[in-house]
Amino acid sequence: MPLAKIAPSMLSSDFASLAAEAHRMVKDGADWLHMDVMDGHFVPNITIGAPVIQSLRKHTNVFLDCHLMVSKPEKWVDDFAKAGASLYCFHIEATNEPEALIEQIKKAGMKVGVAVKPKTPIETVYPLVDRIDMCLVMTVEPGFGGQKFMANCMPKVKALREKFPELDIEVDGGLGLDTIDKAAQAGANVIVAGTSIFKSESPKDVISTFREKIKSVQFKL
Numbered sequence: 001m002p003l004a005k006i007a008p009s010m011l012s013s014d015f016a017s018l019a020a021e022a023h024r025m026v027k028d029g030a031d032w033l034h035m036d037v038m039d040g041h042f043v044p045n046i047t048i049g050a051p052v053i054q055s056l057r058k059h060t061n062v063f064l065d066c067h068l069m070v071s072k073p074e075k076w077v078d079d080f081a082k083a084g085a086s087l088y089c090f091h092i093e094a095t096n097e098p099e100a101l102i103e104q105i106k107k108a109g110m111k112v113g114v115a116v117k118p119k120t121p122i123e124t125v126y127p128l129v130d131r132i133d134m135c136l137v138m139t140v141e142p143g144f145g146g147q148k149f150m151a152n153c154m155p156k157v158k159a160l161r162e163k164f165p166e167l168d169i170e171v172d173g174g175l176g177l178d179t180i181d182k183a184a185q186a187g188a189n190v191i192v193a194g195t196s197i198f199k200s201e202s203p204k205d206v207i208s209t210f211r212e213k214i215k216s217v218q219f220k221l
């Protein structure tokens with residue numbers, strides 16, 4: 001099972017001080033920064049686009065894990081690559097040609113992630129796993145931070161981990177000190193958390209607790 005990676009969702013940060021918030025998260029132990037991109041069409045919310053990634057990239061070298069909750073994800077690959085995105089994670093529900101999109105993302109020089117919404121069967125990603133770097137199993141309906149963790153998505157994580165022991169498996173939505181155990185035991189190793197980290201008195205402690213919980217199950221799976 002790959003190493004634990006903790007990826008604060010910047011959706012919960014103060015967007016007016018994004019660079020400072022990014023530095024704060026890295027100082028507090030974040031491995032990646034999770035950048036939630038929403039177009040108001042695939043999900044009923046609008047957040048950021050490539051220009052924001054471009055600005056942020058001028059202030060930090062940290063790995064930018066971009067979660068594209070957008071229709072037509074093929075349309076934005078080059079913009080995000082030029083802007084300095086490290087990983088481009090698209091929703092399998094948003095494209096009819098995932099294989100071509102994966103190749104396009106790789107050609108643009110980014111890592112590739114495929115995301116599945118809670119109701120999407122995990123089997124849909126199995127044929128793609130040999131070509132991707134990460135699978136994101138949503139544990140809320142995409143669109144908003146601060147929602148309740150959907151524990152009924154854990155069997156999807158477990159099945160994916162059993163089939164692909166070395167794959168980066170990311171969970172996203174409602175992760176906190178009260179839900180991290182379930183995600184770790186199911187086999188997730190990349191933890192996205194916005195609300196629980198940014199609302200905490202000590203993001204550093206939350207991040208290190210997440211990492212310890214993943215490590216504690218690492219060798220059992």
Ligand SMILES: O=C(CO)[C@H](O)[C@H](O)COP(=O)(O)O
Pocket residue numbers: 009011012034036067069140141142143144145146147172173174175192193194195196
């Ligand atoms: O993809 C997302 C929303 O669609 C966010 O990454 C996610 O909601 C973060 O949630 P939380 O604040 O509960 O950690």
Ligand SMILES: [Fe+2]
Pocket residue numbers: 009034035036067172192
């Ligand atoms: Fe996300």
